[in-house]
Amino acid sequence: MDYQGILNVIEDKLVGEKLDGAVATYIPELAKVKPDKLGMHLTSVIGEEFHFGDSEERFSIQSISKVMSLALALLKEDDEKIWERVDVEPSGDPFNSLVQLEYEHGIPRNPLINSGALVICDILMTHLKDPQKEYLDFVRRMAGNSTINYNKKVAASEKAGGYSNRAMINLMKGYGNIQNDPEEVLNFYFDTCSLSMSCRELAQTFVVFANQGKLLKDEEQVLSEVHVKRMNAIMQTCGFYDEAGEFSFRVGLPGKSGVGGGIVAVYPNMYSVAVWSPKLNEKGNSTAGMRALELLTEITGSSIF
Incomplete structure (x- = not known):
């Protein structure tokens, strides 16, 4: 699948849609982040890397x-x-x-x-x-x-x-x-x-949850398959606070968000993907991040469901 082409389409759509949202202000340091930042990075279980925008810039993953x-x-x-x-x-x-x-x-x-x-x-x-x-x-x-x-x-x-x-x-x-x-x-x-990571680093970290608990670089079994199954289930049902149902409905992947504007999602046996856009919706989740991942599963026609 042409993931880079798909990510390019997502970037164009996000820029054109001009999504609403506001940067988190209750943590003063987060309020200093430029609201127009946008990056996305996808890492496949065979080590392929695809990205656009501010995917290399580190932010507070919260x-x-x-x-x-x-x-x-x-x-x-x-x-x-x-x-x-x-x-x-x-x-x-x-x-x-x-x-x-x-x-x-x-x-x-x-x-x-x-x-x-x-x-x-x-x-x-x-x-x-x-x-x-x-x-x-x-x-x-x-x-x-x-x-x-x-x-x-x-x-x-x-x-x-x-x-x-x-x-x-x-x-x-x-x-x-x-x-x-x-x-x-x-x-x-x-x-x-307060951990500071980029979309690339988050996607490369979370690929272990797509790769049955194994690291990509050496196939070391860091987590058991049972633990990965349970953690993916918890991310699916609990990863987005009181908007977890909405994320499952719109995206259909296990994932986790943070008020720094980051979202990571996992497609088991396929890839992990991270998005960063600091503007949040009223539930505390990245507006553009939610939309980007919705577009990803819509365009690819694939989710865990």
Whole structure:
């Protein structure tokens, strides 16, 4: 299939449609990003690379990092112990909602909303001697790129205003679902969200979820096929907060979004694809990113359904 030709068509359509949206402002550092940035990169399971636009420029991946956190936790902790502390159901609520968390006695609905990711970070802190370093090493290994790093300015910006996250973690601490010091878990969580990556790097990282848990460069089995199946299922049902159903309806691929404007999606046994456009819709998902991936599955006539 002529993926480069298809991506070129998508780029032309996105430029012509002039989609609405606004850059996230509740994290001051994200508000500084130029709203007209647009990039897309597709990596196939046989190592082909296709791209357009600002696909090489790094941006704050934000909640996309939650997928890597969960992957690492599954390697460090027994599955049953993880799923006792965080559920696998769609939330149907905003990513930072406190209401559902209190109603369900401190058990987050899934690991891809903020409260669930905080529990996953708490699990990682229990198992890792140097969480920030070991997490970064894991992401670099998945991406095959040793230059990926945290953006300290973004992390500091989140720490300065992360009041809802502090409320969530203290609520869960009260219910006994946080084992480590809440402030230390928050610091680790904010660092993971601040990861700076490009569309190319994200697509190359997430191809492991399209390649049955194996890295492309050497076919190393990083994740088991069972874990990949479960993680793809969670991305499909929970990867877009309270817009997961809409993404499944329009795109039909497992994926994850972040308020930095990035979206990554996976077509098992075929490819992974990342899009970046900082202007978000009211649900916190990239407007152009959603449209780009909808066009991709429409033009190719393929999805997991």
